[in-house]
Amino acid sequence: MNQPFFPTQKPLIVVGTISTQYGVKATYSNHLPIDLIEYRLDSILLELNFTEGIAALQRSLQERSLPVLLTIRSKKEGGMLELSDCERSELFEKFFPYVDCVDLEWQEYSKLSPIYSLYKNGGKKIIFSIHSLSEFIDLDKLIASLPDIKLLDPDFLKVAVRIENLRQLKQLTELFFSYPKIPWSLMGIGEFSHLSRIVLSALGSRLVYGYIDKPAALGQPSVLDLKENFQRLGIIAKNQSLPQAL
Numbered sequence: 001m002n003q004p005f006f007p008t009q010k011p012l013i014v015v016g017t018i019s020t021q022y023g024v025k026a027t028y029s030n031h032l033p034i035d036l037i038e039y040r041l042d043s044i045l046l047e048l049n050f051t052e053g054i055a056a057l058q059r060s061l062q063e064r065s066l067p068v069l070l071t072i073r074s075k076k077e078g079g080m081l082e083l084s085d086c087e088r089s090e091l092f093e094k095f096f097p098y099v100d101c102v103d104l105e106w107q108e109y110s111k112l113s114p115i116y117s118l119y120k121n122g123g124k125k126i127i128f129s130i131h132s133l134s135e136f137i138d139l140d141k142l143i144a145s146l147p148d149i150k151l152l153d154p155d156f157l158k159v160a161v162r163i164e165n166l167r168q169l170k171q172l173t174e175l176f177f178s179y180p181k182i183p184w185s186l187m188g189i190g191e192f193s194h195l196s197r198i199v200l201s202a203l204g205s206r207l208v209y210g211y212i213d214k215p216a217a218l219g220q221p222s223v224l225d226l227k228e229n230f231q232r233l234g235i236i237a238k239n240q241s242l243p244q245a246l
C-alpha cells in the first residue's frame with residue numbers, strides 16, 4: 001500500500017465528509033473535487049454490523065487513493081454512535097495504520113492524550129477540534145487555551161461554531177489577524193455556514209469541509225457547491241478543480 005500524499009503545503013485543503021456506507025463507495029468510484037476524505041466513523045458504523053463493518057472499512061482504506069482523515073465524534077460533540085471512552089479509544093487504535101490524519105476534540109484531550117501520542121509519534125497529521133454546535137463560542141476561553149494547544153503542535157486547529165449573525169462571523173475572522181501563526185481551520189455551522197466557509201477560506205482558513213453523501217452538520221454545503229462557488233468567486237481558478245493558491 002502506497003500512502004497517499006498529504007497536501008500540507010496547499011494553502012486551502014478541501015475536505016469531503018462521508019457519513020454513510022454509500023459515501024465510502026462513492027469515494028472510490030468518483031473523481032471528486034477534494035484533497036482529503038473525512039471518515040465520520042461514528043456515523044458510518046451506525047449502518048454496519050460493528051465487527052464486520054470495521055474489517056470491511058479497513059480493507060477499503062488500504063486501497064485509498066486520497067489521504068483519509070479519521071473522525072470519531074463523541075455523542076456530547078454531535079456524534080451519532082453511543083461509545084464509551086474506552087471503545088472510542090480502541091477504534092482510534094484499530095484505524096491508526098489505515099489513515100493519514102486524525103481529528104481529536106480538544107475539550108476531551110485529557111481522555112485522548114494516549115491517542116494523540118500514538119498518532120503524533122506515528123507521523124500522522126493532527127487536527128485539534130473545538131465545537132460549539134448550538135451557540136457562538138466563548139472566544140476568551142478559546143484564546144486562553146492557545147498556549148496549551150501550541151505546546152502540542154497540532155497541524156491544524158479547527159473551530160466549528162454556530163454562527164447566527166454577521167457580527168459573529170467578523171469576530172471569528174479576527175482570530176486570523178490576532179494569532180497569525182496558528183494553523184486555523186475556521187468554519188460556521190447553521191444559517192451562515194456556506195457564507196462563512198467562503199469568507200474564511202478566502203482569508204486563509206486551511207481546511208474547508210463539504211459533504212460528499214449527506215450533510216454532517218447543520219448547513220454544511222456539498223463539496224460540489226463549494227467548488228462551484230469558489231470558482232465563481234475566484235477563490236480557485238475556473239479551470240482547476242482544486243485550490244492552488246489564495
Ligand SMILES: O=C1C[C@@](O)(C(=O)O)C[C@@H](O)[C@@H]1O
Pocket residue numbers: 017038040071103129158160187188189209210216217218220
Ligand atoms: O468538525 C467538522 C466540521 C463539520 O461539523 C462541518 O461543519 O463541516 C463536519 C464534521 O464532520 C467535521 O468533523
